[in-house]
Amino acid sequence: xxxxxxxxxxxxxxxxxxxxxxxxxxxxxxxxxxxxxxxxxxxxxxxxxxxxxxxxxxxxxxxxxxxxxxxxxxxxxxxxxxxxxxxxxxxxxxxxxxxxxxxxxxxxxxxxxxxxxxxxxxxxxxxxxxxxxxxxxxxxxxxxxxxxxxxxxxxxxxxxxxxxxxxxxxxxxxxxxxxxxxxxxxxxxxxxxxxxxxxxxxxxxxxxxxxxxxxxxxxxxxxxxxxxxxxxxxxxxxxxxxxxxxxxxxxxxxxxxxxxxxxxxxxxxxxxxxxxxxxxxxxxxxxxxxxxxxxxxxxxxxxxxxxxxxxxxxxxxxxxxxxxxxxxxxxxxxxxxxxxxxxxxxxxxxxxxxxxxxxxxxxxxxxxxxxxxxxxxxxxxxxxxxxxxxxxxxxxxxxxxxxxxxxxxxxxxxxxxxxxxxxxxxxxxxxxxxxxxxxxxxxxxxxxxxxxxxxxxxxxxxxxxxxxxxxxxxxxxxxxxxxxxxxxx
Amino acid sequence: xxxxxxxxxxxxxxxxxxxxxxxxxxxxxxxxxxxxxxxxxxxxxxxxxxxxxxxxxxxxxxxxxxxxxxxxxxxxxxxxxxxxxxxxxxxxxxxx
Numbered sequence: 128x129x130x131x132x133x134x135x136x137x138x139x140x141x142x143x144x145x146x147x148x149x150x151x152x153x154x155x156x157x158x159x160x161x162x163x164x165x166x167x168x169x170x171x172x173x174x175x176x177x178x179x180x181x182x183x184x185x186x187x188x189x190x191x192x193x194x195x196x197x198x199x200x201x202x203x204x205x206x207x208x209x210x211x212x213x214x215x216x217x218x219x220x221x222x223x224x225x226x227x228x229x230x231x232x233x234x235x236x237x238x239x240x241x242x243x244x245x246x247x248x249x250x251x252x253x254x255x256x257x258x259x260x261x262x263x264x265x266x267x268x269x270x271x272x273x274x275x276x277x278x279x280x281x282x283x284x285x286x287x288x289x290x291x292x293x294x295x296x297x298x299x300x301x302x303x304x305x306x307x308x309x310x311x312x313x314x315x316x317x318x319x320x321x322x323x324x325x326x327x328x329x330x331x332x333x334x335x336x337x338x339x340x341x342x343x344x345x346x347x348x349x350x351x352x353x354x355x356x357x358x359x360x361x362x363x364x365x366x367x368x369x370x371x372x373x374x375x376x377x378x379x380x381x382x383x384x385x386x387x388x389x390x391x392x393x394x395x396x397x398x399x400x401x402x403x404x405x406x407x408x409x410x411x412x413x414x415x416x417x418x419x420x421x422x423x424x425x426x427x428x429x430x431x432x433x434x435x436x437x438x439x440x441x442x443x444x445x446x447x448x449x450x451x452x453x454x455x456x457x458x459x460x461x462x463x464x465x466x467x468x469x470x471x472x473x474x475x476x477x478x479x480x481x482x483x484x485x486x487x488x489x490x491x492x493x494x495x496x497x498x499x500x501x502x503x504x505x506x507x508x509x510x511x512x513x514x515x516x517x518x519x520x521x522x523x524x525x526x527x528x529x530x531x532x533x534x535x536x537x538x539x540x541x542x543x544x545x546x547x548x549x550x551x552x553x554x555x556x557x558x559x560x561x562x563x564x565x566x567x568x569x570x571x572x573x574x575x576x577x578x579x580x581x582x583x584x585x586x587x588x589x590x591x592x593x594x595x596x597x598x599x600x601x602x603x604x605x606x607x608x609x610x611x612x613x614x615x616x
Numbered sequence: 617x618x619x620x621x622x623x624x625x626x627x628x629x630x631x632x633x634x635x636x637x638x639x640x641x642x643x644x645x646x647x648x649x650x651x652x653x654x655x656x657x658x659x660x661x662x663x664x665x666x667x668x669x670x671x672x673x674x675x676x677x678x679x680x681x682x683x684x685x686x687x688x689x690x691x692x693x694x695x696x697x698x699x700x701x702x703x704x705x706x707x708x709x710x711x712x
Binding site for chain 2: 226227229322323336362365366368369428430431433434435437438445449452453454455456457458459461463464465466467469470471472474475477482483485486487489490493500502503504505506507508509510512544545548559560561585
């Protein structure tokens with residue numbers, strides 16, 4: 128049995144039935160990581176000893192005949208944006224190289240308390256600034272379906288780890304599409320929860336009115352187990368919503384009869400390759416066959432989303448990046464002659480894209496420009512949110528493509544930041560409106576994964592997960608890539 | 617909007633980012649192209665619209681005004697590479 132191909136539920140059953148031990152499960156994933164890392168580059172830090180120790184603790188429980196929770200003994204990884212106590216946390220940047228947090232992010236704390244086993248921290252776009260994971264101070268993660276192509280970003284390494292069997296699930300962040308896009312490019316399930324559904328405490332901040340904490344896994348059911356543990360209000364994050372956390376797994380009824388699905392016409396344009404649109408329509412037809420009804424809707428301000436986002440996001444970024452000065456944490460130039468020199472020298476370690484976004488934000492917030500840029504963009508944001516509010520009066524969920532293109536070649540868009548920004552055209556509006564969205568793998572085009580989004584209103588994660596669950600039940604789990612590098616082992 | 621080299625130097629200084637002369641032109645070009653793109657927002661009349669700073673509408677989340685001691689200040693201070701004195705991080709002076 129290839130343990131790395133299992134879902135969380137299958138692994139849980141295997142553990143409780145004594146088919147294999149928690150140590151064997153972790154070792155299988157760690158071996159997968161070791162065998163494929165030179166090719167895939169999904170990890171900045173691998174925590175072998177920590178994983179072994181925690182798995183042994185789970186095995187002791189099993190030996191004593193104690194019951195274990197569904198996530199107990201399940202190996203996972205986290206994007207390097209998550210503060211993990213005692214484990215290096217870099218946010219993909221050299222400016223935090225060697226930084227070891229003294230505390231765990233709330234999401235990590237909850238997942239660890241549920242008994243899952245952390246295997247390591249994943250490669251990513253630095254501080255979340257990118258859509259391909261190429262803007263990094265460390266290695267660029269490669270798409271396991273074709274290692275000459277990007278894994279998407281900014282949670283690229285996380286998606287690669289899950290798609291390749293290096294981890295059962297991975298925690299990521301999604302500010303403008305950073306969970307959904309790599310999930311689409313790597314052929315896995317990825318959930319961006321509503322803003323405020325999962326605590327952001329202990330996760331390196333990018334844009335504080337947009338950041339969300341979510342997860343990637345190989346099935347919707349797996350995502351539901353993770354969300355049940357992770358979601359919920361937190362005293363350390365005053366933007367978390369107070370609505371109680373539903374028992375997500377028990378709400379997967381698999382019944383979508385009479386569910387009203389909105390198809391936004393602005394997302395199905397000639398600019399998207401027709402092979403991708405075809406895949407999305409195939410998925411929509413499946414949902415129709417399963418009892419849902421379709422309705423064409425309009426989200427008229429869609430085309431302004433990228434522009435609004437690339438004002439709001441850099442503005443908030445410029446504030447959040449101000450703390451990286453080498454004073455309280457991170458490598459420092461100790462022999463600087465003045466405070467200014469210290470700041471200037473330490474902050475050279477940022478990737479150029481990070482510097483660009485800080486500067487756009489600094490400019491747009493500066494005296495004389497605030498009204499024309501930031502204030503205006505936040506007003507356009509209201510229009511975009513109102514489009515969705517109006518749509519959800521008529522439909523229950525919205526289905527749309529996740530990415531406007533197939534995973535592209537590494538380096539192809541490296542010198543054109545604007546081209547990369549436009550790749551977020553379908554994911555950004557959802558982020559601006561603070562809604563939830565689930566990426567589901569739809570199919571393959573030229574051997575590369577294509578995903579579609581199931582978008583729901585705020586706090587409707589149970590609804591979108593149920594749609595994905597029914598879809599998955601009908602078509603079966605999406606395959607995992609065949610990786611040439613593993614044929615040698 | 618096309619940014620001049622001087623504007624880029626000024627923004628970099630505000631952001632405490634060091635740019636060498638050979639980089640300024642590249643940054644000016646890339647930043648200007650993004651600012652040109654976002655001008656599309658001017659197509660919309662948004663004068664009377666309320667801005668959305670935060671989507672949840674949550675306001676005024678309070679906690680009680682109690683002093684709580686941090687469990688391990690030494691560990692936290694261990695994150696800095698700079699010198700410590702009496703539980704504080706020693707930095708270069710702010711004012712001359």
